[in-house]
Amino acid sequence: MGSKIQAFFDERAAGWDSGVPADVIERAREIIEGLGIVPGSRVLDVGCGTGVLVPMLRELMQGRGFVAAADVSMNMLREGRKKYGRAFAGWVEADAGRLPLRGGTFDWVLCYSVFPHFEDQGAAVLELAGALRRGGRLAIFHSKSREDINAFHRAAGGEVGGHELPDEPEMRNMLEGAGLEVERLENRSDRYLALAIKP
Template sequence: MDEATRQYFNERAESWDEKIRPETRERLAQIIKELGIKPGSRVLDVGCGTGILIPLLLEAVGPEGKVVAFDLAEKMLAIAKAKYGEEGVEYVQGDIACAPFPDGTFDEVICNSCFPHFKDQARAVREIFRILKPGGRAVVCHTMSREAINELHRSLGGVVRDHLLPEEEEMRRLFREAGFVEVELVNRPDRYLVTARKP
């Protein structure tokens, strides 16, 4: 487990929600809507933080579906759980580079605002591939461009200074080498979105 990153986010958990802007919520709602997640799906919310995606995902999967909120930082998870309870949601602490789930568990694995923080991005993508069902989809999303995210992390310095999103070709390569197909990437001022499918 990446202890430095875990500690960084634990220290910021209490004040995390204060920093979330209304347009961030609006953009995420739009992204989730456009993904067209099927009712009854099992979805892993990687780097769930304080749970910004949980209500959106619960609405998408419906009463037959399941959301697993997954984060490195136990304090983030505790806040998410206090806010959203356990109806349709399971909370799991862990590192996506060694995901504690059996092969073929999820229909969707969504990494919102967390991919730059994966210490071993290639290994994380391979694990996402493993835990997806055949035909399942991986999603990496942010509510700003790659350039803006990388600039933000550099400006914050410290632990996250070098937590960056790779160049487009490198990102595509990470997913293709893990076995994914239909790798699509959008990078524009209001969103960064990668989708890829497990055959």
């Protein structure tokens, strides 16, 4: 794919897991557990990184169903595949804006800690909505507030300097523009969650 963001995350893949604090992972688990994902679900995990959500999903789904773990960074995918194998999760090199997957098939599309990095967020939401079956849901979430995420990227600068979560009206517009119905838009000190269903 050869994008700058791919190179950025490729370089960080080997040390990625040791840099993620335990409380951040715990908050992701709390959010995941509150979504209502059931055994047998077909889940697309976009920006999966090294697969932090995979063991949580395997537990929630009691090993039944399937996770398509997608990322632009081959090195991130390689780390995830090393840890969790291919039985429950398939590892797919893909950009959120151009998914090489059949549309209309997923019960869930999850975007954890990735949305600010999408080059064209509106186009990505359209593509992700297209991946959902009717009645399927898109969840965009973070273990921090929108303000904290945006400040973190501003402070980091460089490749991720301008990468931000949009404000509530803009996120709502993007989701509704893609034909989704917004069910939850939460921005708390310890989490961000945008949840929308494809009617």
